[in-house]
Amino acid sequence: MTQQEYNGIMVIAEQKDGKVHPVAFELLGKARKLVEKKPQGVMGLVLGPETLDAKNLIEGGADRVFHVTSEIFNLPDELIYKENILPIIREIKPAIVLIGATTFGRSLAPRIAAALDTGLTADCTDLQIDDDGKLVQIRPAFTENILAHIKTKTYPQMATIRYREFSRPDLDPERKGEIILREPSVTSQNRVEILEEVTRQKTNIAEAEIVVAGGRGLKNAPDFITLQELADLLGGTVGATRDVVDAGFISKAHQVGYSGHRVKPLLYIACGISGAPQHKAGMKESETIIAINTDPSAPIFSIADIGIVGDWAEVIPRLLEKLKQ
Amino acid sequence: MRIIVLIKQVPEMDRVKFDSEKGVIDRKSAGVEINPFDLNALETAVQIKEQVGGEIIALSMGPPRAEKTLREAVARGADRGILLSDGKFAGADTRATSFTLARAIEKAAPFDLVIAGEMTVDGDTAQVGPQTAEYLDIPHVAYVTDLEEASDSSLTVTCNIWEGSYRKRMHLPGLITVTKDINFPRLPELKNKMKSREVEICRWDFSTFSDNLSPEQTGLKGSPTQVKKITIPPPIERKGQVFSPEETDEALAAIEKICREKRVSGGQS
Numbered sequence A: 001m002t003q004q005e006y007n008g009i010m011v012i013a014e015q016k017d018g019k020v021h022p023v024a025f026e027l028l029g030k031a032r033k034l035v036e037k038k039p040q041g042v043m044g045l046v047l048g049p050e051t052l053d054a055k056n057l058i059e060g061g062a063d064r065v066f067h068v069t070s071e072i073f074n075l076p077d078e079l080i081y082k083e084n085i086l087p088i089i090r091e092i093k094p095a096i097v098l099i100g101a102t103t104f105g106r107s108l109a110p111r112i113a114a115a116l117d118t119g120l121t122a123d124c125t126d127l128q129i130d131d132d133g134k135l136v137q138i139r140p141a142f143t144e145n146i147l148a149h150i151k152t153k154t155y156p157q158m159a160t161i162r163y164r165e166f167s168r169p170d171l172d173p174e175r176k177g178e179i180i181l182r183e184p185s186v187t188s189q190n191r192v193e194i195l196e197e198v199t200r201q202k203t204n205i206a207e208a209e210i211v212v213a214g215g216r217g218l219k220n221a222p223d224f225i226t227l228q229e230l231a232d233l234l235g236g237t238v239g240a241t242r243d244v245v246d247a248g249f250i251s252k253a254h255q256v257g258y259s260g261h262r263v264k265p266l267l268y269i270a271c272g273i274s275g276a277p278q279h280k281a282g283m284k285e286s287e288t289i290i291a292i293n294t295d296p297s298a299p300i301f302s303i304a305d306i307g308i309v310g311d312w313a314e315v316i317p318r319l320l321e322k323l324k325q
Numbered sequence B: 001m002r003i004i005v006l007i008k009q010v011p012e013m014d015r016v017k018f019d020s021e022k023g024v025i026d027r028k029s030a031g032v033e034i035n036p037f038d039l040n041a042l043e044t045a046v047q048i049k050e051q052v053g054g055e056i057i058a059l060s061m062g063p064p065r066a067e068k069t070l071r072e073a074v075a076r077g078a079d080r081g082i083l084l085s086d087g088k089f090a091g092a093d094t095r096a097t098s099f100t101l102a103r104a105i106e107k108a109a110p111f112d113l114v115i116a117g118e119m120t121v122d123g124d125t126a127q128v129g130p131q132t133a134e135y136l137d138i139p140h141v142a143y144v145t146d147l148e149e150a151s152d153s154s155l156t157v158t159c160n161i162w163e164g165s166y167r168k169r170m171h172l173p174g175l176i177t178v179t180k181d182i183n184f185p186r187l188p189e190l191k192n193k194m195k196s197r198e199v200e201i202c203r204w205d206f207s208t209f210s211d212n213l214s215p216e217q218t219g220l221k222g223s224p225t226q227v228k229k230i231t232i233p234p235p236i237e238r239k240g241q242v243f244s245p246e247e248t249d250e251a252l253a254a255i256e257k258i259c260r261e262k263r264v265s266g267g268q269s
């Protein structure tokens, strides 16, 4: 495998029911910046129903979009996705393949990388092009205490990238590009049956602009009703620490942190949260952080813009009262 | 049913010290433990064995001291342990790790099910499970949160995917990666603790694989991704004003102002 044979950046865009996940646009925007340093094309690859508007991907930054059309891609079937993606990568030979680090992306990308027997870097937060034209993949490690800069010897250089690390480009309706429609090469497999969609998450905390979060300082499930009231008032979502999720006060969909969701809202209000490293890993990049904690030495105060030493059960109802006026 | 559980020994992350000026990790500052997510993988295996019978093999790649981790796995319900340990395996990225684990699983065959944790707390990639499945040419289901039914030929599970959850039935042989939500790992039982002290942990070194693994495919040599540099993330600057309990009125005024500024247009009132 030589570098010359492999060209351009391919973004594999995740979609469901014809709707493309926003991380794909962030990656297209970033890919455009990366190719400035080394002029090569940006390509999109999307597998989805015919109704999906692949033109959006061109408006977002792709020069060429491969659209494999089938309703079958409305099911999260890694094996069928893989069989349809591999022939395109083998034919087009992109130098770089980027995939959003969603749950599906992180389940699918390793299968593709292993099938191509190339390297894969997980959950990156930044990308650069080095002087030798190779991709530098930057990812946090050791509970986000360090950043590892990783390069890949094999081609394509593959990485999954976190949602909300790069800004979303404005769609440019004037941008021109080519849409290449493909028939799926494989539409069934008999090893995993997808029986049904059980739940669709209503709370998409990863996208929330405001998060009102509670920890062990809350004593029971009904305590979360007060936080919900504030969240509703502000147009936000309720978050939680792992400890209260484990205690059954609130569902896992609300968990913020290392093993929960990573959030980056405009405002994060932490109520009765100590600020353990695993919790901070999921919220420390919030634009503004307000912390309310009875213990003046709680570590959460060290990353808060405004800290209030006090009982959340007193502060929050008073805040609600003021905001309602 | 023969189940292989993938287990990694990891540093106790709460205790690892960092020299944030030099960017070095002092691994010796902390002890080691079983990767917490792998305890859920092992518990899943024990529950399946209780239902349909069979044998559980704990498999780990790591330094010789990881033998202790496999003994703990036996104390928690595994029947035996295999440790892949050799200087040639060292320095492996997820590709080299998965490739080596896949060749070891083939050697330990026949098997019906492979269970991995969702991720490791030190590597944190969540890649080794699906990559191992591909190198074994078996299907996988990732992020499993619930085990509904297990039989000798299939497994019915619920998994977290696409911001929701799906029920899937996988025909065996296959691999699953499990999340923390799937179960509460039980504590070691007394009779298993006794067994864990006596059981022989198989040690496989590179020579065990003379027929199906070349030195270029494992360890540092078999790792296409390489860390070129470590940097320290810039500290997040916060103005950080902390109000004491006596200043609550002032604090309330300050946060009310922020809330009004940031309020999302969709908000009520």
Ligand SMILES: Cc1cc2nc3c(=O)[nH]c(=O)nc-3n(C[C@H](O)[C@H](O)[C@H](O)COP(=O)(O)OP(=O)(O)OC[C@H]3O[C@@H](n4cnc5c(N)ncnc54)[C@H](O)[C@@H]3O)c2cc1C
Binding pocket: A214, A215, A216, A217, A218, A240, A241, A242, A243, A244, A255, A256, A257, A258, A259, A260, A261, A271, A272, A273, A274, A275, A276, A277, A278, A279, A282, A292, A293, A294, A295, A298, A310, A311, A312, A313, B036, B121
């Ligand atoms: C592998 C691993 C992964 C993990 N992943 C996550 C994760 O994703 N997310 C996560 O959150 N945690 C995670 N944890 C757990 C984490 O280490 C902490 O245990 C957890 O974040 C602590 O939650 P807490 O702040 O709610 O509880 P505590 O640490 O018990 O803190 C409660 C705080 O509330 C304050 N308080 C008490 N009463 C009041 C009151 N009336 N008003 C105001 N303040 C009050 C106390 O002073 C205290 O500071 C993980 C741990 C491990 C080992």
Ligand SMILES: Nc1ncnc2c1ncn2[C@@H]1O[C@H](COP(=O)(O)O)[C@@H](O)[C@H]1O
Binding pocket: B006, B007, B008, B035, B037, B038, B041, B059, B060, B061, B062, B094, B097, B101, B115, B116, B117, B118, B119, B120, B123, B124, B125, B126, B127, B128, B129
């Ligand atoms: N060296 C190893 N030995 C055995 N299993 C491993 C090893 N590394 C990773 N695993 C398994 O793969 C899962 C995911 O690891 P990772 O891809 O490092 O996040 C872990 O929970 C383990 O089950």
